[in-house]
Structure formats: structure tokens, C-alpha cells
Amino acid sequence: MLGLRYLRATGSAVLRAKHHSTGSSGDVQRVTLIKGDGIGPEISEAVINIFKAAKVPVAWDCVSVAPVRTPDGHVTVPEEVIHSMQKNKIGLKGPLETQVGKGAVSLNLTLRRVFNLYANVRPCVSLEGYKTGYDGVNLVTIRENTEGEYSGIEHEARMALNRVPQFTSHSMQVVEGVVQSIKLITKTASERVARFAFEYASTHGRRKVTAVHKSNIMRRADGLFLACCSQVAANYPQITYSDMYLDTACLNLVQDPSQFDVLVMPNLYGDILSDLCAGLVGGLGLTPSGNIGADGVAIFEAVHGTAPDIAGEDKANPTALLLSAVMMLRHMGFQEHAQKVEGAILKTIREAKMLTGDLGGSALCSQYTQEIINNLG
């Protein structure tokens, strides 16, 4: 029963996109591949090689996301990326460099906005053969990915002459050392992610959906989010719906993660909890991720960093990108191929004969990749 729990989490009848093949030959589906920075290219090679050996009917359209500046001064992704994704609908992405606090626009954020990737899905399952301090983890975090605390609406507080704080910019004096950051919660986005979460739970045979929030503190913002979740829940009587305060959820996740099934939440909490859950099963090097957008677009990605310190040294662990690619295959309807590739990965980890350094072994990336190919059987 290799990785049966894992199969259940990453899904068989997954997030089925209304995907229409645009005339590619036979059954081969074209997928947009963004190799990424740092270790991105070498782990992408691992995916390409394993898929080739497994005869997966996927052809890769490689594109660069090096940012371009539009005539009106905005930084965005190149046209070819947009066209490729609109044609193929499905993308696989390696890690991208994000410069913190230097005024550069995050490319990850740009992709999200351009393709309206509204739900981030991260299955976290305990891996046989890779022991962590936490057992029996089999949950999925679903994060609203377009608004919330990440709306980018910030300002320094300003004071009018009569010393009353105001937030418009005319004839105001900046108040030193006071900044405000706006958390935006809308009915549209909240309903959309809630609907997605319940639909996902239904199609994957998951039994419970838990909304995570702090509506006791952010009464209107999280209150609205919660209300939307309850409303959607009413349409899925076969799914058990509950809600939990964010700090309580964190506490419970660390105490007994096996109690959780599907978790849905606004942006920041999802950012934090999805990483926390990845930590429970072994970290970002082992965690797949999928981003679901409007119009059938989906981008699957490795969520770890670019690891510039080991880039180009054949030391990287490609597992996260591989498992994301498997998630992608399921999304595309290639269940058998997904199962075959995933089985080989899980077998390699379980047997622990050829593992990369971060997994406790001493194999090179290419050796680990070859071992997976050998285990395709």
C-alpha cells in the first residue's frame, strides 16, 4: 500500500480543470515550465528526465519569467509567459528569487495577480521512511491567495494641523514611526476560496473542512471570511465543517496534527500554516504545492527557496518539484502516470539507499533522480 495515504491527500479526481487540449498531437499535453533561479534548472531537469523515463505524455514549453517593464512603468512577467499559460493552462514552476525590501516587485506575487491564482493548495502527508517528530499527518491547507493581509495597501500615518490622525495625503504631516497596513477581505474572494475548499474536499474524499481565523480580534474582516465559509458549508452537508482560532489551530497542529483534514483560511494565516505543516512532515524540500486560478489555469510549484549556496553543484533535492509535478498530473487527469512516478519517489525515500544530503544521505541530485528512474519499474 505504498503511499496510499499520500495518494488520498494529493488527490485522484483532483481539482479537475475544465481543460481543453488545444490541438496538440495525440494525448501529449503541453505544459508551461518555469525552471526558476538557483537550483531551479537542475531540479527541473530531474523532473524532465523522470517524466521521460516514465513515458509521461507531457511536453514542456520552457519560458523565462525575468521581469520586464511595461511602457507605463509597471514591472510584469514577459508576454511569452502569459501567452504560454493561456494556451496550455497548466504550468510547473521552480523557485524564484524574491528580493525583500529593495523595492522590487515579487515575481511570485506578479504571477499570482496576472493569472488570478486565488487558491494555494498544499497537501502535507507524513512520508514513510522520513521520520519527523510528528506522525500520521495527512492534511491539506487551502490558502486564499489574492487579498487579505497581502493586499499591499500600506501608508505612514499622517496628522492634520489640528493633530487629529487622518489618512489622506493632502496638507498632512507624516507621523514619524507609525505605519498602517490594510487587510482587505472581500465576500467574492472569501466565497470563491470557500467553494473551492469544499469542492476539493468532496472530490478527494476528505471528510472535514476547518476554517481558521481570528474573528474574535478582527471581527469584521475575519468575521466576513467566516460567514462566507459557513454559507458555503451549508451546501455540502456530507462534509463536517468547523472553525478554529488561528493560535489554537497552531497549538493543536503541533500537539496532534492527525486530527486535521482540510484547512481553509485567509492569506497570511495560510502562508504561516502551510509552512508550519510542511515543517511537520519534513520541510519545504518535500512539500508539493498547487495554485488554482480562474479560467482553468493552474500552476504547480516547488515552494522552497532557490538555495543559491548549492546551485549548480548537483546537490539539490528535487522531491518538492517532483511531487508538485505529480499533483499536476493528477489535475490533468493522468492518474496512472501520477501513481507510477509518485510510487517510484516514495519507494526511493522509503528504501533510503540513495538520498540527497538534506534527507540524510550523500547522493547527488542526479543519482537520486536515477534511483527514482530505476524504481519506476
Added chain:
Amino acid sequence: MVFWDEVFEDVAAEFPQVETESLLVDRACMDFVRWPEDFDVVVASNLFADILSDIAAVVTGSMGLAPSANINPDKVHPSLFEPVHGAAFDIMGKGIANPIATVSAVAMMLDHLGEADAAARVDAAVARCLEERRVLTADLGGSASTSQMGDEAARLVVAG
């Protein structure tokens, strides 16, 4: 310009003997569950520390052990010391609750009051009690009652 980082760096500059590090909160959560022993003092803004402190309380082994202090550093108003855990109505009156969180909160209080030696003695007694593993409440895998564990900690304070 990240406001939080700026302020942190400004204050850190006044304490050159203290090693500092800056982590994004999602990464911090992950590291808390994977390598909690790597952390020493963690400072964070309101929401983030709400999350991190709850994770930390459990990662150390039991909610029954985690103390907490709500400090008014200027000492204009009282500071409040309390266990992190809640009222635990389900085990109320059964004499099985772990008293150590409250005991350790008292140690924090003594420290705040300037009684560093007394605080150290209480902390040392708690540490010994946990190391010896003879008298432990159920949440720690033992079968001692609340008062038995409390008495043992008290005995070790005197003996220490």
C-alpha cells in the same frame, strides 16, 4: 524599508554582544517545529507572537510546563504572571493537573521583582524534577498528582 526590521536593527546596535537574526514568520514556524533547540529569545509583533508563543508552549513538551509573563517594564502598572494553559475544566478537581507552568510563572515573577537568586533556585528545582523523571503528572507520562509534583518541586527548591 521594512519598518519592523529597521527598529529591530536600531535597538540591536545598542547591544553588540547579543547575536541577532531575522526570520520571516512562516519560516520561523517551520523551524520551531523542526529545530526548536536552535532558538533562544524570539521577539515578534502581536499576531506573529500570538502564533509563535502557542507553538512554543507545545513544542517544549507539554502545555503543563509553559509559563508566561505580561510585563509593564516601566513598573507603572502591575505585571501579570500566569501559565499559558487554560482552565482545563475537563480535568478540574481531579488532582491531576500539572502545576509546573504556574511554578515557573512564579519564577518569572521573582526575577521581575529583582529576586534573581530565588528565581534561579525555582527554575533549577523544576529542571531537576523533570530530569529525574520520578515524580511527573500524567501529561508528562507519569502518575503523580498535582500536589505530589508541586511538593517535589518545593522539596528540590529547599534541597537545592
